[in-house]
Amino acid sequence: MxxxxxxxxxxxxxxxxxxxxxxxxxxxxxxxxxxxxxxxxxxxxxxxxxxxxxxxxxxxxxxxxxxxxxxxxxxxxxxxxxxxxxxxxxxxxxxxxxxxxxxxxxxxxxxxxxxxxxxxxxxxxxxxxxxxxxxxxxxxxxxxxxxxxxxxxxxxxxxxxxxxxxxATLDPIPGLLEATPLTHIEALELDVVPGHLLVMGGGYIGLELAQAMRRFGSRVTIIERNERLVHREDLDVSEGVTELFIEEGISLVLNATVTSVAGKSGELVQLVVEHEGVSKAFEGTHLLVATxxxxxxxxxxxxxxxxxxxxxxxxxxxxxxxxxxxxxxxxxxxxxxxxxxxxxxxxxxxxxxxxxxxxxxxxxxxxPFCMFTDPEVARIGLSEREAEAKNIPYRLVKIPMASVLRTRTLSETRGFMKALIDVESDRILGFTAFGTSAGEVMASVQIAMIGGLPYTVLRDAVLTHPTLIEGLIILFSTTPTPQNAVSTSA
Structure with missing residues (x-):
């Protein structure tokens, strides 16, 4: 428009x-x-x-x-x-x-x-x-x-x-421009459900729109150049999102490089992809570029x-x-x-x-950021990967979203919440949530971080029941586990 x-x-x-x-x-x-x-x-x-x-x-x-x-x-x-x-x-x-x-x-x-x-x-x-x-x-x-x-x-x-x-970046791939691919602009203007949507890119835009189109009824295949989705996040986040997308019927081609494109998006488009040392072809009706x-x-x-x-x-x-x-x-x-x-x-x-x-x-x-897949991924402050890279020791608390009773009333129990706590000051170094309304929950933790408050303030707060925010009491009541910045696996 x-x-x-x-x-x-x-x-x-x-x-x-x-x-x-x-x-x-x-x-x-x-x-x-x-x-x-x-x-x-x-x-x-x-x-x-x-x-x-x-x-x-x-x-x-x-x-x-x-x-x-x-x-x-x-x-x-x-x-x-x-x-x-x-x-x-x-x-x-x-x-x-x-x-x-x-x-x-x-x-x-x-x-x-x-x-x-x-x-x-x-x-x-x-x-x-x-x-x-x-x-x-x-x-x-x-x-x-x-x-x-x-x-x-x-x-x-x-x-x-x-x-x-x-x-949106359009990489110099042979045939890509001629295929007139969708970017997020054109994807939001579609008046038909794509028969088979090929998505180049496993970041925010690609994942949000891929899931939406799949739910509308499109067959969806994601081609991602990295070894995992949302590859900059911790492994548990990537694994959770990957499991979600597979369950919803979205095909994933990871660690793959598109080498050429033929045809025209909206009609018939073909991608030639180098995947694990083998050249493969993928055909679809539409192509979305989100790289x-x-x-x-x-x-x-x-x-x-x-x-x-x-x-x-x-x-x-x-x-x-x-x-x-x-x-x-x-x-x-x-x-x-x-x-x-x-x-x-x-x-x-x-x-x-x-x-x-x-x-x-x-x-x-x-x-702070939030990826609006369903459920959402939200983070503020350090991830475990970043703490490792900076050699920052921390204590970890983590709970499944199912521990938060509000998720059970919603039938939205997928995911987890976790936080990194400073080993000396008890201040919160980072918070990640993969779950329903994760962005809203994150904001409460962020405010505590802005105020320099120890995690015990949230642990000991009186929060309304049953709400998702109440889950922070459960999270911070969990015994923090010391993590060595070198050996932690997440």
């Missing part, structure tokens, strides 16, 4: 071109309207500064349009399907369960449209000038904007923020602005999110920040404070 349709920019670009080549001056110019960018814009504009935001397509950025929120909308529809599939387990008889992808898609579209209008209103009320068009640097802190109506503006900011985000992200930094004139990038194309920034050009900042994923919306929001706070004369840095901040 093209978000430009039906949208009228607040200020027409007509008659705003500078025929003499001079620039319009702003206190702040922002390229991209994503999570961090929009909050900086709204905040400073409300404080009376003249702020312009240049947005090529998605008002409010990827999260409300093509990423976090629409994907969770689709995933929730898949959850409803799973309940219907299991309905007899809950004493509810059913006839045939049929998925109508057009209704699922339209529900998602309706939500996105509402979110876009909220953003439109926020830009208007804040006094931010939202310019719909394509921006490119033509000099230090100066951008030329080609509006969607064909007009041109040159604008300059006392400060400039680059927030152009990332896009990583590439920063949107090419072709926007960064060299003319004096802004340097890394070897991978991310903008070079210091801990204050300043680029190599004075008065130019970078925010969110294009700056190499962890690729989460909540981190982009924290980037906003860093830049906001520094523009006001502060010294807010990104160093050593917490990075």
């Amino acid at each position: 093209d978000q430009k349709e039906g949208f009228e920019p607040f200020k027409s670009l007509d008659n705003l071109s500078k025929e003499d080549g001079s620039s319009e001056d702003f206190d702040l110019v922002i390229l991209g309207s994503g999570e961090g960018s929009k909050y900086v814009a709204w905040t400073l504009a409300r404080d009376g500064q003249r702020v312009a935001v240049i947005e090529r397509e998605y008002i409010g950025g990827s999260c409300p349009n093509i990423a976090c929120l629409p994907s969770k909308n689709i995933i929730h529809s898949a959850k409803v399907v799973s309940y219907l599939t299991r309905s007899e387990e809950f004493g509810i008889r059913k006839e045939n369960v049929k998925t109508d992808m057009t209704v699922i898609r339209d529900r998602k579209r309706k939500m996105v449209d509402g979110l876009v209008q909220i953003h439109v209103e926020n830009f208007r009320r804040s006094g931010t000038e939202l310019i719909m068009g394509t921006g490119r640097f033509v000099g230090p802190k100066t951008l030329e904007v080609h509006g969607h109506d064909g007009s041109v503006r040159r604008i300059r900011g006392t400060d400039v923020i680059i927030g152009t985000g990332t896009h 990583g992200r590439t920063p949107n930094t090419a072709g926007i004139g960064l060299d003319l602005a004096g802004v340097e990038v890394t070897e991978r194309g991310y903008i070079k920034v210091n801990e204050r999110l300043e680029t190599t050009a004075p008065g130019v900042w970078a925010i969110g994923e294009c700056a190499g920040s962890p690729q989460f919306t909540h981190i982009a929001f924290d980037d906003f706070r860093v830049i906001r404070d520094n523009l006001a004369g502060g010294n807010h840095v990104t160093t050593d901040r917490q990075v």
Whole structure:
């Protein structure tokens, strides 16, 4: 869905071109309207500064349009399907369960449209000038904007923020581009259930969408280049997710490399894969590529602005999110920040404070995450693998989710919770949960970690019964097991 349709920019670009080549001056110019960018814009504009935001397509950025929120909308529809599939387990008889992808898609579209209008209103009320068009640097802190109506503006900011985000990486595999594969954007716009979806990638995006499409009725095969799914996490997490996907009927091809692609996604597509020293062919109707992200930094004139990038194309920034050009900042994923919306929001706070004369840095901040498979995987702080790598001794507590009585009332007992505890201070070093509403449970532990509280505070807390959070009492009442950072197996 093209978000430009039906949208009228607040200020027409007509008659705003500078025929003499001079620039319009702003206190702040922002390229991209994503999570961090929009909050900086709204905040400073409300404080009376003249702020312009240049947005090529998605008002409010990827999260409300093509990423976090629409994907969770689709995933929730898949959850409803799973309940219907299991309905007899809950004493509810059913006839045939049929998925109508057009209704699922339209529900998602309706939500996105509402979110876009909220953003439109926020830009208007804040006094931010939202310019719909394509921006490119033509000099230090100066951008030329080609509006969607064909007009041109040159604008300059006392400060400039680059927030152009990332896009799905398409590796240089023979035939891949010609196959016109799905990325997460197109996958969220499907109006049919794929007959057989081939998924390249066993990370967050690939796994979330693979499970959803399987529940909608698609046959699904995941091809992952690493030896296990979510390979950066502890082995027990990978094993739990792998077991879940196998039980749901998803085929896994691990430690495999795609060498060529033929055909066209949406019709018939064939992948040739090197797997355990043998070349194998896989055929499907659709191909989803979820193998990583590439920063949107090419072709926007960064060299003319004096802004340097890394070897991978991310903008070079210091801990204050300043680029190599004075008065130019970078925010969110294009700056190499962890690729989460909540981190982009924290980037906003860093830049906001520094523009006001502060010294807010990104160093050593917490990075919580949640993968929205069903059940979820969530972690804050150290994993066991990271503790091993850093040679940090710890005590481990771990319980199955089935020990939390609320999971039994929900018939959602799969998974576990575990925590790493400092051997001297009793503070929580890390927490991982694989289970229903894992992200919500993690947040409570994170708050304790922010406060520097010992695990005994959660152990001795009075928490409501029966809730999932109550499981923290059970977890932290377990006798901690000393772990040697060298010999621990997880």
